[in-house]
Amino acid sequence: MQSAASAAATLLAAAGMRSDYQLLKRQILEVLPLSKDAIHIYIGVACLGVSIFLLRMAPSAWRALLLGFVASLVMEGLDLRDNVRYPMTVRIIESARDLVNTNLSPFLFVFVTRLRLGRPAPARKKKG
Numbered sequence: 001m002q003s004a005a006s007a008a009a010t011l012l013a014a015a016g017m018r019s020d021y022q023l024l025k026r027q028i029l030e031v032l033p034l035s036k037d038a039i040h041i042y043i044g045v046a047c048l049g050v051s052i053f054l055l056r057m058a059p060s061a062w063r064a065l066l067l068g069f070v071a072s073l074v075m076e077g078l079d080l081r082d083n084v085r086y087p088m089t090v091r092i093i094e095s096a097r098d099l100v101n102t103n104l105s106p107f108l109f110v111f112v113t114r115l116r117l118g119r120p121a122p123a124r125k126k127k128g
Helices: 004-014 020-031 036-054 062-082 088-117
Strands: none
Touching: 020 036, 020 062, 036 062, 036 088, 062 088
16 A cells, blocks of 8 residues: 555656656655645645744744745746646645745744734844
8 A cells, every 4th residue: 555655656656747856755755654745734834943043034024934835836846847637626726725834833833923923023123
């Protein structure tokens, strides 16, 4: 019996998606025991973590969501470019679902953090 990741990788190959990006996605799906949707969620949360911990943005700042949103747009742009076998409406619906999967958890985290902690303090200008 095929695992969900292996089935997803086979589906990608059958859809004619053979660019370097699609081959990398396929390899990741074969290694990780996660569904495509779960991987999108983890990517969104990881981007939020990078924004907060490495880029030092406040957890309640809307701009902390920007990295994940841009990453998801790039990923979906590549998917739309590579996937030519399905009708455009199907591709757009799938891309919209992936955008929601990638960005919903980080959005809810920032939203709840903002409700509990309030707006982030404005950045102070350095005197120089």
